[in-house]
Amino acid sequence: MAREFQRGHKAKISDLTPGTDLYVGVQIAAPGLTFDISCFGLDANEQLSDDRYFIFFNQPKSPEESIQLLGSQAGDTESFRVTLDRIPANIHKLSFTATLDGAGQMSQVAPGYIRIVAGGEEVVRYAFNGSEFTTERAVMLGDFYLKDVWRFAAVGQGFDGGLDALLKNFGGEVAEEEPAAPQPQAAAPSFAPPAQATAPPAFGAPPAPQIPQPAPSFGAPPAPQQPMHTAPTMAAPLAPQAPSPYGQPGQPLPPPQFGQVPGQGAPPAAPYGQQAPAPYGQPAQAPYGQQAPAPFGQPGQAPFGQQPPGGMPGVPQGVPQGGAGLRAALQPYKETATGQRWTPQNQQLMRVDLTMGGGGVLARQGSMVMYQGKVDFGYKSAGFAGRVVGNATGQEMQLMRCTGKGQVFLAEEGAHLHPIELQGDGICVSAESVLAFDESLQYEVRRIEGHGIPGGALFTMQFQGSGTVIVKTHGTPVVLPVTPTTFADCNAVVAWSSASQVIISSQVRLRRNAYPGHSGETVNLQFRGAPGNFIVVQPYEV
Numbered sequence: 036m037a038r039e040f041q042r043g044h045k046a047k048i049s050d051l052t053p054g055t056d057l058y059v060g061v062q063i064a065a066p067g068l069t070f071d072i073s074c075f076g077l078d079a080n081e082q083l084s085d086d087r088y089f090i091f092f093n094q095p096k097s098p099e100e101s102i103q104l105l106g107s108q109a110g111d112t113e114s115f116r117v118t119l120d121r122i123p124a125n126i127h128k129l130s131f132t133a134t135l136d137g138a139g140q141m142s143q144v145a146p147g148y149i150r151i152v153a154g155g156e157e158v159v160r161y162a163f164n165g166s167e168f169t170t171e172r173a174v175m176l177g178d179f180y181l182k183d184v185w186r187f188a189a190v191g192q193g194f195d196g197g198l199d200a201l202l203k204n205f206g207g208e209v210a211e212e213e214p215a216a217p218q219p220q221a222a223a224p225s226f227a228p229p230a231q232a233t234a235p236p237a238f239g240a241p242p243a244p245q246i247p248q249p250a251p252s253f254g255a256p257p258a259p260q261q262p263m264h265t266a267p268t269m270a271a272p273l274a275p276q277a278p279s280p281y282g283q284p285g286q287p288l289p290p291p292q293f294g295q296v297p298g299q300g301a302p303p304a305a306p307y308g309q310q311a312p313a314p315y316g317q318p319a320q321a322p323y324g325q326q327a328p329a330p331f332g333q334p335g336q337a338p339f340g341q342q343p344p345g346g347m348p349g350v351p352q353g354v355p356q357g358g359a360g361l362r363a364a365l366q367p368y369k370e371t372a373t374g375q376r377w378t379p380q381n382q383q384l385m386r387v388d389l390t391m392g393g394g395g396v397l398a399r400q401g402s403m404v405m406y407q408g409k410v411d412f413g414y415k416s417a418g419f420a421g422r423v424v425g426n427a428t429g430q431e432m433q434l435m436r437c438t439g440k441g442q443v444f445l446a447e448e449g450a451h452l453h454p455i456e457l458q459g460d461g462i463c464v465s466a467e468s469v470l471a472f473d474e475s476l477q478y479e480v481r482r483i484e485g486h487g488i489p490g491g492a493l494f495t496m497q498f499q500g501s502g503t504v505i506v507k508t509h510g511t512p513v514v515l516p517v518t519p520t521t522f523a524d525c526n527a528v529v530a531w532s533s534a535s536q537v538i539i540s541s542q543v544r545l546r547r548n549a550y551p552g553h554s555g556e557t558v559n560l561q562f563r564g565a566p567g568n569f570i571v572v573q574p575y576e577v
Contacts, residue, residue: 037150040161041392042191043376047184048119052153055119059131060111061176063147065165069136071198072113074102075205077128082206088126089202090115102129112147119185128180130190130205134173134198141168141193149176151187161189167390168193173201175374192374376473377454377503385445385452385505387437387471395438398445398471408441436474445471450507461499461533464506468529468573473502483525483537483560493525493560497533506530509575517568522559529571535564 038051048055061072076088076097083089088097095104101121105114117129131149135141142165150160161177168174171193178188194201371380376391387396389410403412413436437443446452447470455462463481472478477500483493498504508529515521517535531537538561562570 037157038159040159040189042161042163042167042189043374043388043391044161045186045188046159047186048179049184051151051158051187054153056153057117057119058105058152059115059117060109060150060152061113061131061133061147062111062149063133064112064145065139065143068139068143070112071134071136073132073134073198073201074104074115075128075130075132075201076102076122076126077130077205078125079127081128083202084206085125091198099123111150117179119179126181128178130178131176132173132194132201133176134201136197139172141165141171141174144168149189159187161191163191167191171195172197175201190374377505379452379454380444382451383446383449385454385471386442387445388442389437390440390442395436395474396443396471397434397436397474398443399447399469400433400435402445402447402470403435403437403443404446405444406437406441408439410437410439410441410443412437445505447507450509451511453506453508453512454503455506456503457498458501459499461497462504462530463495463497463533463535464504464530465528466494466496468506468508469496470505470507472498472504476500476502476504483539499533506571508571508573510573512571512573515570515572516566517562517564517570519563521562521570523562523570523572525560527572527575528560529573531562531570532564532568535562535568535570537562 038046040046048057063070063072071091073089073091075083076085076090078084087094088102090097090102090104092104096102099121101118101123103116105116108114115131122129144163144165146162146164148160148162151158163174163176173194173196175190175192175194177190180186180188194204370386371378372386372388376388378386378388380386384404389396390408400414414433450470452470457476466480476498478496478498481495481497483495506529512529517532539559562568
């Protein structure tokens, strides 16, 4: 049975199908409008460095034929054959796009979809309709992208300008148009051309079209109504510089990446200033106007839909920088829209796009600093668990529920914010360090009792499921692997892998026993667990 994706959803291809010979079908139509459907093969910097991997009506296949344009068939407006294990190593992303040929806007399109078929069975479908767009003339529908393994993401990001603007955004050059020779019917791939115009190819498309009826997943609401506000209109996606890995200059970073799933392998971290493999978790961005280390658990390369290092944040690729005046002065601080649900605007400000699906968001009351669109804020009772946390920490953990169609900006006292994406795994976060999280996540309060802990116990929130939790820290945290001799001050620890075992230890007397009026009792937490477990500590004591 096909999985129904909503905008922003991602999954490993291996979780969808074991096959690598895939059929990609796109269905998009509007009365009186014509569409060009293309595939861009992009390099690690998300640029079209080799124009032979721009697959469109005038260039229907790549040199080694790992990407082939098949034409209209099986109810699809356009279709492709993608053989993942034949794609060359310099291609890191395949971006499937649809652009208007002539006048019109994307808001006029009827319900459509992009789908993946493997072995004759549809395995995933992302459905969209014109209510999700306004004046855009192009849309980036979905991506295959390489992040240790091939994955698929439902993008659905509108884009002003037509095919030429999209080509320039990916670093390509626009040539003068020449009349294209009509493609003969016999030009279909030799692996199994359909016998009829509506017959599916043997490698994977289903025999009959299906009316797109997107079903919400992860508890998302039904198909969205006309949004009151969408991402800013722009000539190309606003894009910050790619961040760098954490660590001290000149020293290697030994611990595992924060958010790594225990028991699963991950590439080793690189020294500070070097490119590191993308770890598990959401993409992050550097502070505006400067290059800075990325928050813990963030990739060392620009995530998909963003500009690679070297460009000015917020300036489309190919647009000259510089210039004087108010516009130039404010350009580095423009709102960043990456086409994802959670987007850091800088280290202290987080933007969540509620139009991206995934249900509502729970956030600390008072953490909203601005919002756009039609957003409803409601009080979320924390129940008994919330009252216990409040009594223990001295700060009542009151939550507000954010729903609707728009963007909400969250911050709290200038703390550093870190989006951590969970995909079925779990993490424990100190209750004081939780800013917001997706309502689709399951969460519960865990109590660690010990003599000497302020309030008599330490309360943490354990999150599990699929979604994102926003963790806040004072300063840049450090991630340590769990060993039999790993100890942390209970007032400085931020989070740890949920599979770790926590033991109270009161054997070490720290400097605070010299302060007048203090009991002299200091408590440490000892962590134990299998290789791959981790703890996160901040340079600050709550």
